[in-house]
Amino acid sequence: MNAPHPAKVAGIDATVPAPAHTVAAVAPGASPAAPQAAAAPGTPGAPCAPGTLLQDRLAGWVSDLTTLHELTERLVRTDSLADGLQEVLCAGAALVGARRGLVVLEPADGLGPDTTVGLGLTRADLGHLETVPRGSLSYGRILDGLPVGAGGIAEPDLFADQGLDPRHREVAGRLGYAASYALPLSAEGTGRLGAAVWLYDEPAEPGERPRHLAGLYVRYATRHLAHLREVERTRASMATMAEELLPSRLPRVPGVQLAARHRTSPRGGGDWYDALPLPDAGLGLAVGSVTGSGPSAVAAMGRLRASLRAYAVMEGEDPVAVLSDLELLLRLTEPARSATALFGYCEPALRRITLAGAGHSPPLLIGERRTEFVETSVSAPLGMLACWEAPSVEFQAQAGETVLLYTDGLLHRTGDPADRAFARLHAAAACVPRAKRQDPDAVVEHVLRTVLPEGAAETDSEEDVVLLAVRFD
Structure with missing residues (x-):
């Protein structure tokens, strides 16, 4: 008589090998090929x-x-x-x-x-x-x-x-x-x-x-x-695209040294920076951020930066005019998008910067005797009002001082409220070691690692980070 077949169970693949511990045990001293003698239930070998x-x-x-x-x-x-x-x-x-x-x-x-x-x-x-x-x-x-x-x-x-x-x-x-x-x-x-x-x-x-x-x-x-x-x-791909739309290298201009850092989000963000030589030994400095993320934001950032370069070459001595033209272009071509921007006209020989900002955080002036935010006029981002205009401000730097421009992503990545984030940034800039203050690259690296410690600058985040440092000789 054939032994009864085990009933089929739903969800169990009959082709799956039986677990190793279900193999019948062989009585001690018996041959594996020999049939087992009948044993009482519950006894070894049964x-x-x-x-x-x-x-x-x-x-x-x-x-x-x-x-x-x-x-x-x-x-x-x-x-x-x-x-x-x-x-x-x-x-x-x-x-x-x-x-x-x-x-x-x-x-x-x-x-x-x-x-x-x-x-x-x-x-x-x-x-x-x-x-x-x-x-x-x-x-x-x-x-x-x-x-x-x-x-x-x-x-x-x-x-x-x-x-x-x-x-x-x-x-x-x-x-x-x-x-x-x-x-x-x-x-x-x-x-x-x-x-x-x-x-x-x-x-x-x-x-x-x-x-x-x-x-x-x-x-x-x-x-x-x-x-x-x-x-x-x-x-x-997004990181490569964003990097290709930013300066491949910073210009060499007598009287100043430049350094920058850029960290993009995994989806690709719209933060950008620029530094371009202008007529009459001038230097244009810009940082900004386009709303949104992904390929469309990266493409918009590229268009906005290219337009700003053109306006800066034509009328860079007047930062308000540059941002006004940029705001008009944004409002006409991309009415559903807004952007923040900061543009400064730098005169290296005079250590003077004239700048205008549109909804952007103020620059930070770092020196041996002072570390302070530059007072700028309060204004709305580009594309938020029917017509944008705000007065420009002018400030003078001393030899050896560094002006740090940055985007809001640096503050947002801290996860702190705005006042605490600004305080953390100020403290990080104030504690830059004296030996590093001669090198703008060392300054931006120190600020980035101090504001965003323990690898936070490298981890994935929805916020881009941009820092641009200008040190005056």
């Missing part, structure tokens, strides 16, 4: 009833699903490609029982980004692996597009392989690994993104169950990594 076997399998499946759920939950909380790759390495190592590994990201479309991330491997270790001929590495064959089975590529004992490449044997001995297991980073709809490989210190090979779980996890992880890759590409 055959499991069909219901008990089904419960055991269900418990194993639930345990596996719980593990996959926890690992994928951790993965989806990553919001950068580097963090996602590191999480895939750690999760895969836990599933296949390895201690070290690496992920090589090399999208098949050739558009990048290309990178290698290691787990338990230093940069020097990764460099040693790069000296091995690619075709002799399991993950190298995956990256070259060679066919790979559903269970990945296992190399259970590298040193027992007589056909192992000599360089691979040397590197494996130096790094201390004796086996590897590799899986392609690919899934339906994403193409091949790269490959992951985990390294064992001793000859070893993951069993059927770990391979199956690792394959399920990697297929899911590949889709998440593909999303992070697109985000990374978009960020890089």
Whole structure:
């Protein structure tokens, strides 16, 4: 008589291998191939009833699903490609029982980004692996597009392989690994993104169950990594676009030294700066911000900056006229958009700046004996009123003093109210070390790192940051 079949359970894939701990135990001293003698229920070696076997399998499946759920939950909380790759390495190592590994990201479309991330491997270790001929590495064959089975590529004992490449044997001995297991980073709809490989210190090979779980996890992880890759590409494209629309280099003008910093948001923002030589040994200085974010804001910023340069060349001695023309252009061509701007006409020989501002924060004057905000007239941003006009102000700097222009994003990134943000900026400028005050580049770097400490200047934010420093000799 045939044994009864376990009932089908909804949601359980019958092709999933049974959990390892459900395999029937063999009585001590008995041959695995020999039939077991009947034993009383509950005694060692007693055959499991069909219901008990089904419960055991269900418990194993639930345990596996719980593990996959926890690992994928951790993965989806990553919001950068580097963090996602590191999480895939750690999760895969836990599933296949390895201690070290690496992920090589090399999208098949050739558009990048290309990178290698290691787990338990230093940069020097990764460099040693790069000296091995690619075709002799399991993950190298995956990256070259060679066919790979559903269970990945296992190399259970590298040193027992007589056909192992000599360089691979040397590197494996130096790094201390004796086996590897590799899986392609690919899934339906994403193409091949790269490959992951985990390294064992001793000859070893993951069993059927770990391979199956690792394959399920990697297929899911590949889709998440593909999303992070697109985000990374978009960020890089927006940053490149914004940088290309800003000055490629600052001009060299006798009597002054210039330095600038620009941090753009991942979506691309509209903050900008400019410094351009003008007739009669003058220098035009400008910072500004266009409302909105994304490609449209970046494009609007480029148009506005190009227009301001033209107006500055024609009538830069009168900053009010420059901003009036810019406001008229903005109101006629982009009525739904507004912008803040600050334009100054600098006379380096006289250490004098005449400036006008439209809804922009005042410059900061940094010197040995004073650190103070320059008083400017209060006015609305460009595009907010039917006709913009505000009086200009003029101030004199001393030799060795630095004028710092900046956008509001520097203040907004602090997360403080406006008064506290201004106080933090003032304190950061006042405590610039004396040795750094001779170099405007050192001044802007110190102010940026002090106002936005602990890497806040580099982290993702919706706010752009612009600083432009002008030091008078």
